[in-house]
Amino acid sequence: xxxxxxxxxxxxxxxxxxxxxxxxxxxxxxxxxxxxxxxxxxxxxxxxxxxxxxxxxxxxxxxxxxxxxxxxxxxxxxxxxxxxxxxxxxxxxxxxxxxxxxxxxxxxxxxxxxxxxxxxxxxxxxxxxxxxxxxxxxxxxxxxxxxxxxxxxxxxxxxxxxxxxxxxxxxxxxxxxxxxxxxxxxxxxxxxxxxxxxxxxxxxxxxxxxxxxxxxxxxxxxxxxxxxxxxxxxxxxxxxxxxxxxxxxxxxxxxxxxxxxxxxxxxxxxxxxxxxxxxxxxxxxxxxxxxxxxxxxxxxxxxxxxxxxxxxxxxxxxxxxxxxxxxxxxxxxxxxxxxxxxxxxxxxxxxxxxxxxxxxxxxxxxxxxxxxxxxxxxxxxxxxxxxxxxxxxxxxxxxxxxxxxxxx
Amino acid sequence: xxxxxxxxxxxxxxxxxxxxxxxxxxxxxxxxxxxxxxxxxxxxxxxxxxxxxxxxxxxxxxxxxxxxxxxxxxxxxxxxxxxxxxxxxxxxxxxxxxxxxxxxxxxxxxxxxxxxxxxxxxxxxxxxxxxxxxxxxxxxxxxxxxxxxxxxxxx
Numbered sequence: 167x168x169x170x171x172x173x174x175x176x177x178x179x180x181x182x183x184x185x186x187x188x189x190x191x192x193x194x195x196x197x198x199x200x201x202x203x204x205x206x207x208x209x210x211x212x213x214x215x216x217x218x219x220x221x222x223x224x225x226x227x228x229x230x231x232x233x234x235x236x237x238x239x240x241x242x243x244x245x246x247x248x249x250x251x252x253x254x255x256x257x258x259x260x261x262x263x264x265x266x267x268x269x270x271x272x273x274x275x276x277x278x279x280x281x282x283x284x285x286x287x288x289x290x291x292x293x294x295x296x297x298x299x300x301x302x303x304x305x306x307x308x309x310x311x312x313x314x315x316x317x318x319x320x321x322x323x324x325x326x327x328x329x330x331x332x333x334x335x336x337x338x339x340x341x342x343x344x345x346x347x348x349x350x351x352x353x354x355x356x357x358x359x360x361x362x363x364x365x366x367x368x369x370x371x372x373x374x375x376x377x378x379x380x381x382x383x384x385x386x387x388x389x390x391x392x393x394x395x396x397x398x399x400x401x402x403x404x405x406x407x408x409x410x411x412x413x414x415x416x417x418x419x420x421x422x423x424x425x426x427x428x429x430x431x432x433x434x435x436x437x438x439x440x441x442x443x444x445x446x447x448x449x450x451x452x453x454x455x456x457x458x459x460x461x462x463x464x465x466x467x468x469x470x471x472x473x474x475x476x477x478x479x480x481x482x483x484x485x486x487x488x489x490x491x492x493x494x495x496x497x498x499x500x501x502x503x504x505x506x507x508x509x510x511x512x513x514x515x516x517x518x519x520x521x522x523x524x525x526x527x528x529x530x531x532x533x534x535x536x537x538x539x540x541x542x543x544x545x546x547x548x549x550x551x552x553x554x555x556x557x558x559x560x561x562x563x564x565x566x567x568x569x570x571x572x573x574x
Numbered sequence: 575x576x577x578x579x580x581x582x583x584x585x586x587x588x589x590x591x592x593x594x595x596x597x598x599x600x601x602x603x604x605x606x607x608x609x610x611x612x613x614x615x616x617x618x619x620x621x622x623x624x625x626x627x628x629x630x631x632x633x634x635x636x637x638x639x640x641x642x643x644x645x646x647x648x649x650x651x652x653x654x655x656x657x658x659x660x661x662x663x664x665x666x667x668x669x670x671x672x673x674x675x676x677x678x679x680x681x682x683x684x685x686x687x688x689x690x691x692x693x694x695x696x697x698x699x700x701x702x703x704x705x706x707x708x709x710x711x712x713x714x715x716x717x718x719x720x721x722x723x724x725x726x727x728x729x
Binding site: 188189509511512513514517518521529530537543544572573 | 614696
């Protein structure tokens with residue numbers, strides 16, 4: 167076991183947690199939407215803009231060399247973080263949503279045909295559903311879904327029957343953003359591979375929360391966002407296995423992604439640059455690398471343990487409130503607890519909580535089909551990170567107990 | 575409890591949300607309007623029967639959503655029942671001003687509906703209070719038939 171983590175000292179890295187909301191000390195439990203940023207990340211952004219700012223890959227001058235080295239260094243850092251074989255398997259994007267759209271438009275546009283099937287699950291965030299609807303409409307491919315059980319897990323007994331010959335890709339979330347379910351990614355990828363099907367893992371809710379290794383999991387694509395793991399907004403990455411990425415056509419055209427251009431046609435760079443048209447989010451990539459550095463300094467296993475304990479404590483406290491119904495599996499889960507209470511709509515609960523300084527999320531969480539599956543207009547969600555405390559969980563329970571009485 | 579919350583969720587409002595008035599179907603409606611807030615999932619179905627002189631002879635709604643959206647619909651139907659189209663249109667304008675600006679001039683024509691003025695301090699909840707009134711606005715614009723309105727314009 168590594169030395170005991172000093173979580174109180176780590177919490178001090180986030181001065182925003184000392185803010186007040188509506189005159190009450192802030193409790194920030196909306197980490198599944200976005201996390202807060204430590205000074206290490208803010209300093210990296212500032213240092214880059216103050217000392218190294220220039221465009222990458224083309225300026226034959228000192229600053230451009232520094233900017234390029236920092237940007238490509240960030241790519242290597244991301245590759246190590248997810249266990250990629252090489253930095254050339256990492257494409258910088260704006261985040262999970264853009265990563266998935268890239269695969270849908272480039273790989274899907276290039277390789278999907280009428281009658282092909284994309285297998286998804288009923289628990290996908292809209293970002294892992296709508297891009298596939300768009301490309302299905304364009305190519306004539308069809309969508310198919312792994313059902314969700316009442317306890318919030320996937321109906322895996324049906325998976326092999328769903329993985330028929332027409333299925334070309336199985337895209338699924340690692341951790342459900344409203345139920346907290348952790349899907350057994352390694353097992354799902356192995357079963358898909360056995361059926362000759364490629365896999366895409368949506369790691370938006372897992373990349374900053376648990377150890378993650380693409381070669382150990384065995385996925386072909388992995389998408390995640392920097393801002394949900396202490397990084398800046400507007401930066402994320404796509405991992406794609408090199409044999410696949412090399413065959414994929416460009417999706418955006420412009421500078422940076424070409425080798426030569428005539429008025430009639432162009433030839434394109436190898437991956438990953440083929441997929442990064444225009445000036446990229448250089449500072450964002452550098453900030454993401456700093457966030458990775460920061461998270462690795464704490465340790466992803468330690469973060470996972472901390473979050474798991476806090477989440478099960480929260481489930482215990484919420485279950486004590488009369489009439490509160492928790493969504494999702496009872497056992498191991500991500501740092502997310504969704505709940506509903508009769509006679510108290512999620513938006514009323516969320517407004518009530520907000521007025522007590524408690525930041526929750528209420529609504530459909532970009533999960534409309536899943537909410538419909540459970541017959542809910544929406545739910546309320548508390549989501550945690552390593553800087554949250556048991557004391558905050560207890561205060562949340564007090565506030566929600568008050569709300570339950572108020573709306574009874 | 576802070577004063578903003580007390581004002582938003584007054585007892586009368588909670589009472590309307592728990593036991594909405596004029597809730598149910600209207601079989602002989604002249605106009606039916608479906609209204610929704612896509613971002614929150616609030617929905618109401620408003621049914622109006624206009625009298626020969628154009629007045630609101632009967633008005634009912636069904637729906638689901640937050641306390642504010644359902645209470646607002648309940649209070650609105652009570653208020654406009656029996657009123658003329660012109661009166662209803664004036665109330666709509668007065669209500670919109672009330673929940674967006676507060677308005678120091680007490681718009682007395684609104685009666686109890688004024689209790690919803692607390693919403694003005696919650697900008698993200700204004701559309702909840704407005705949903706029923708947007709449906710009413712649509713009902714005023716059409717002579718008969720069915721329509722759909724949304725508080726968020728979908729592109």
